[in-house]
Amino acid sequence: MQTLCDATGFSISEMKRIYRGFKTECPSGLITEEAFHSIYSRFFPQGAPFIWSDIRGYVHCSGEWAGKKKVSKKEQKALDLQSAQAALSSYSHYVFSTLDRNDSGVITFQDFVVGLSILIRGTLEEKLRWTFSLYDQDRDGVISREEMEDVVGSVFDLMGRTGDPISEEAIITERVDQIFQKMDLNGDGVVSIEEFLESCQNDETISRSVQAFTNVHI
Amino acid sequence: MASVAAWLPFARAAAIGWVPIATNPLPPPPMIDSKHRTEDEKLVVNISGRRFETWQNTLEKYPDTLLGSNEKDFFYEEESQEYFFDRDPDIFRHILNYYRTGKLHFPKNECLTQYDEELAFFGIMPDVIGDCCYEDYRDRKRENAERLMDDKLDEEEGGDGIIPEKLRERMWRAFETPHTSTPALVFYYVTGFFIAVSVMANVVETVSCGRVAGRNDVQPCGEKYKIMFFCLDTACVMIFTAEYFLRLYAAPDRCKFMRSVMSVIDFVAIMPYYIGLGLSDDNEVSGAFVTLRVFRVFRIFKFSRHSQGLRILGYTLQSCASELGFLVFSLAMAIIIFATIMFYCEKSVVGSTFTSIPAAFWYTIVTMTTLGYGDMVPSTMLGKLIGGVCSLSGVLVIALPVPVIVSNFSRIYHQNQRADKRRAQKKARLARIQIAKATSGAAFVSKKKAAEAKMAARAAGIAVDDNGKEDIFEMQHHHLLRCLEKTTAQQQELCLQHQAVEPSNRFVGRPKFPKKAMSFRFVGSDGNAFPRVWIQGNMDGPMNRKILMMKVFLVLDAIYGVGNFVLDREFVEVDLPFNGAPKKLGTSPVRSASPDKSKVPNVFSSCYCCQGDPHQLELESGKATPNQGGNCSDSNSGHPHNRKINIGNRREDDFNDVQVRFTHHDDRHKSSSALQTQETSFPSSNIEDTSGEAISDNQTNVKISNL
Numbered sequence: 021m022q023t024l025c026d027a028t029g030f031s032i033s034e035m036k037r038i039y040r041g042f043k044t045e046c047p048s049g050l051i052t053e054e055a056f057h058s059i060y061s062r063f064f065p066q067g068a069p070f071i072w073s074d075i076r077g078y079v080h081c082s083g084e085w086a087g088k089k090k091v092s093k094k095e096q097k098a099l100d101l102q103s104a105q106a107a108l109s110s111y112s113h114y115v116f117s118t119l120d121r122n123d124s125g126v127i128t129f130q131d132f133v134v135g136l137s138i139l140i141r142g143t144l145e146e147k148l149r150w151t152f153s154l155y156d157q158d159r160d161g162v163i164s165r166e167e168m169e170d171v172v173g174s175v176f177d178l179m180g181r182t183g184d185p186i187s188e189e190a191i192i193t194e195r196v197d198q199i200f201q202k203m204d205l206n207g208d209g210v211v212s213i214e215e216f217l218e219s220c221q222n223d224e225t226i227s228r229s230v231q232a233f234t235n236v237h238i
Numbered sequence: 239m240a241s242v243a244a245w246l247p248f249a250r251a252a253a254i255g256w257v258p259i260a261t262n263p264l265p266p267p268p269m270i271d272s273k274h275r276t277e278d279e280k281l282v283v284n285i286s287g288r289r290f291e292t293w294q295n296t297l298e299k300y301p302d303t304l305l306g307s308n309e310k311d312f313f314y315e316e317e318s319q320e321y322f323f324d325r326d327p328d329i330f331r332h333i334l335n336y337y338r339t340g341k342l343h344f345p346k347n348e349c350l351t352q353y354d355e356e357l358a359f360f361g362i363m364p365d366v367i368g369d370c371c372y373e374d375y376r377d378r379k380r381e382n383a384e385r386l387m388d389d390k391l392d393e394e395e396g397g398d399g400i401i402p403e404k405l406r407e408r409m410w411r412a413f414e415t416p417h418t419s420t421p422a423l424v425f426y427y428v429t430g431f432f433i434a435v436s437v438m439a440n441v442v443e444t445v446s447c448g449r450v451a452g453r454n455d456v457q458p459c460g461e462k463y464k465i466m467f468f469c470l471d472t473a474c475v476m477i478f479t480a481e482y483f484l485r486l487y488a489a490p491d492r493c494k495f496m497r498s499v500m501s502v503i504d505f506v507a508i509m510p511y512y513i514g515l516g517l518s519d520d521n522e523v524s525g526a527f528v529t530l531r532v533f534r535v536f537r538i539f540k541f542s543r544h545s546q547g548l549r550i551l552g553y554t555l556q557s558c559a560s561e562l563g564f565l566v567f568s569l570a571m572a573i574i575i576f577a578t579i580m581f582y583c584e585k586s587v588v589g590s591t592f593t594s595i596p597a598a599f600w601y602t603i604v605t606m607t608t609l610g611y612g613d614m615v616p617s618t619m620l621g622k623l624i625g626g627v628c629s630l631s632g633v634l635v636i637a638l639p640v641p642v643i644v645s646n647f648s649r650i651y652h653q654n655q656r657a658d659k660r661r662a663q664k665k666a667r668l669a670r671i672q673i674a675k676a677t678s679g680a681a682f683v684s685k686k687k688a689a690e691a692k693m694a695a696r697a698a699g700i701a702v703d704d705n706g707k708e709d710i711f712e713m714q715h716h717h718l719l720r721c722l723e724k725t726t727a728q729q730q731e732l733c734l735q736h737q738a739v740e741p742s743n744r745f746v747g748r749p750k751f752p753k754k755a756m757s758f759r760f761v762g763s764d765g766n767a768f769p770r771v772w773i774q775g776n777m778d779g780p781m782n783r784k785i786l787m788m789k790v791f792l793v794l795d796a797i798y799g800v801g802n803f804v805l806d807r808e809f810v811e812v813d814l815p816f817n818g819a820p821k822k823l824g825t826s827p828v829r830s831a832s833p834d835k836s837k838v839p840n841v842f843s844s845c846y847c848c849q850g851d852p853h854q855l856e857l858e859s860g861k862a863t864p865n866q867g868g869n870c871s872d873s874n875s876g877h878p879h880n881r882k883i884n885i886g887n888r889r890e891d892d893f894n895d896v897q898v899r900f901t902h903h904d905d906r907h908k909s910s911s912a913l914q915t916q917e918t919s920f921p922s923s924n925i926e927d928t929s930g931e932a933i934s935d936n937q938t939n940v941k942i943s944n945l
Binding site: 037040041044045059060063111114115132135136139140147150151154155171172175195199203216220225226228229230231 | 245246247248249251252254255256257258259260262264266278293338
């Protein structure tokens with residue numbers, strides 16, 4: 021435990037508390053993507069509901085609709101597909117894959133606590149790097165427009181899709197254009213890490229906003 | 239849910255990813271006081287001595303429960319710094335696990351109602367029971383509910399004690415539950431007898447009785463003794479018809495009755511006779527007539543009213559309809575298959591009995607049920623092989639659904655047995671509980687008296703030795719009851735004041751009391767005594783004796799005023815056997831030497847005509863001796879006065895109402911109408927009096943004994 025504390029900069033008591041919370045939530049010590057997603061959906065109840073069915077065939081739904089009802093096999097398949105797709109494109113998925121550095125499909129405590137330490141105790145640059153890797157899903161070092169759209173779409177999903185998808189798409193596209201305009205300095209259609217870092221550090225709004233998450237209390 | 243509270247910091251931290259997207263600056267975070275959130279605390283929850291320790295966060299996971307909310311502060315103890323609950327620790331273990339893991343389990347060895355109560359206490363809904371245990375929980379809950387429903391139905395059916403007034407209801411009840419009254423039982427046995435007779439007659443009718451003269455036939459007894467059998471049949475049918483119509487008349491819901499199985503059977507049993515009467519003796523319809531006679535055998539089903547086993551069998555078959563259907567269907571399938579195969583195997587044999595597939599059905603059935611009559615036998619090798627396979631498989635096919643039916647029958651049968659046993663046990667149990675309560679009631683009474691004595695003594699300034707542990711609860715309880723008595727006694731006193739005294743008839747002769755009368759003697763320590771007090775009552779059984787004591791209390795209430803007397807402990811026994819043995823009094827009461835004339839009739843303190851003089855209340859045990867004991871003879875009226883307090887009804891056999899009549903030789907009017915409920919027609923009717931003035935505030939110690 022001491023090495024972990026040294027590596028991450030948490031105190032012993034903080035580490036204990038984090039570990040206890042972690043272990044309570046997943047007694048096996050490993051977080052799968054579904055578990056991660058369900059945790060996230062509890063925080064953002066308006067987000068796209070995560071639908072799953074238990075062994076008895078009752079359909080559960082995280083998010084605002086928490087009703088139970090029996091569904092037929094066909095509906096079940098459709099729901100599974102839908103939920104799988106929803107899960108794939110949700111914000112939690114991106115966070116998960118960012119945390120899961122070696123693509124093992126599960127997050128160990130080390131991954132988790134390392135990620136947490138970066139986000140909480142890291143410098144601005146480290147945080148921005150982490151954010152970059154969040155956007156850059158395929159780890160190619162640059163953020164393409166599609167990647168950006170995916171992530172922005174997922175963030176909007178957290179709020180819950182209320183209006184019709186077309187206007188939302190338009191909003192997302194517009195937002196992405198704005199960002200690209202701001203960040204893509206050499207105009208090559210993608211945003212590299214240096215461009216990202218530079219533009220974020222120079223942008224007042226962003227720097228100030230980063231402070232919004234600094235004093236996270238363990 | 240605070241289980242995710244552990245993740246909230248992470249979620250907030252990960253939200254940094256939104257930053258580039260935001261066009262406007264995000265709001266600053268809330269400033270949290272550093273000392274606000276300290277180290278996570280451990281709580282100690284003490285459940286009846288067993289200590290459970292847990293983090294505070296664990297309990298806060300479910301804030302809508304007792305432990306998760308501020309409600310637990312009600313149970314907090316400062317000295318030991320723990321939360322104390324006086325509940326079952328074994329079940330609490332599961333409840334705490336719910337907080338820890340988020341899943342509530344239902345232990346199989348616990349009682350369902352107890353578990354439910356604990357859950358209700360801790361504010362947890364049973365619906366959150368985890369999937370692993372939920373089915374079990376639901377099943378047991380359903381069983382419990384069914385059993386309770388059965389009990390309740392039994393109670394409702396079995397006698398609410400209401401005696402049905404109307405003839406119809408009485409008849410229906412007699413029909414349905416023959417053991418309730420004697421005529422019903424007689425009717426039950428008579429009909430049973432006639433059913434048996436009728437069935438036997440039908441059977442014997444067909445036995446051969448000898449040869450017809452001149453012909454070579456044997457003659458069945460039915461032909462030979464045609465008239466006799468006809469008369470017998472007529473008698474039976476008349477009885478059955480009468481029974482059917484009586485039942486129809488008595489049935490509360492006639493349409494439902496007519497549709498019920500038993501009435502259909504009854505109807506079918508008697509119809510052939512009437513149809514036979516209607517038909518003439520033509521040969522054409524006699525065939526149909528003979529067919530109708532077959533239906534007479536249905537009379538045997540009427541026995542199912544008389545036998546519970548038969549009913550259960552019928553009910554079982556009804557409930558196993560699906561299994562039976564399965565049996566029949568699978569049998570039919572097998573029969574068709576094997577018959578076809580057999581037919582084609584044996585077709586070619588010369589002179590074979592397997593002439594067609596339906597003919598082979600008979601062989602298949604006989605073989606599958608392992609009967610083997612031997613009227614149809616395969617000759618070819620292949621046929622024999624198939625025959626062997628057929629008989630083996632027959633055993634299997636029939637043996638499969640049978641255990642299901644058997645187990646159903648067994649379950650229903652045992653359920654019935656249980657229901658009967660439970661009913662019998664319940665009565666015995668209730669009786670035992672009554673006895674226990676009666677004795678504890680006596681304890682209550684004596685305690686009450688002791689408490690009141692203590693209070694009175696304290697009020698009078700006398701030192702009371704606190705030898706017994708004062709039960710504060712009991713004292714307060716008694717005080718409450720006394721307040722109630724005082725509240726209601728006011729009214730009584732008022733109404734009693736306004737009654738004048740009427741002259742009474744001379745009490746002569748033997749009072750017409752039933753033999754079951756118990757006599758009591760009341761002697762008050764304040765010197766008041768009362769003449770004969772008869773108390774009529776059913777003396778048998780602790781319950782009745784308790785009622786008797788209640789009546790005695792009522793008398794004393796009326797005499798002294800509610801709450802103004804205290805029974806002397808030595809002499810009060812609730813379950814006093816009436817053996818006529820006189821009890822000793824503590825002090826012998828003073829007899830009045832010379833009766834003074836009293837102007838103010840005051841039954842409470844003394845005989846009204848001899849105010850101030852104590853009289854001895856003497857009680858007669860059914861023998862009328864009106865002049866016994868301390869009568870002060872009123873020189874005016876010239877006859878002894880007895881104050882008779884009759885408690886009892888006029889009807890001798892039920893003592894539901896309590897009536898207190900103060901009979902006095904001067905009986906002017908009825909007694910305390912507050913207590914009286916019915917007038918008697920005793921010649922010495924009378925009563926009463928009273929002015930409440932002599933009611934002393936101090937309590938008088940009344941010695942009560944029975945002679």
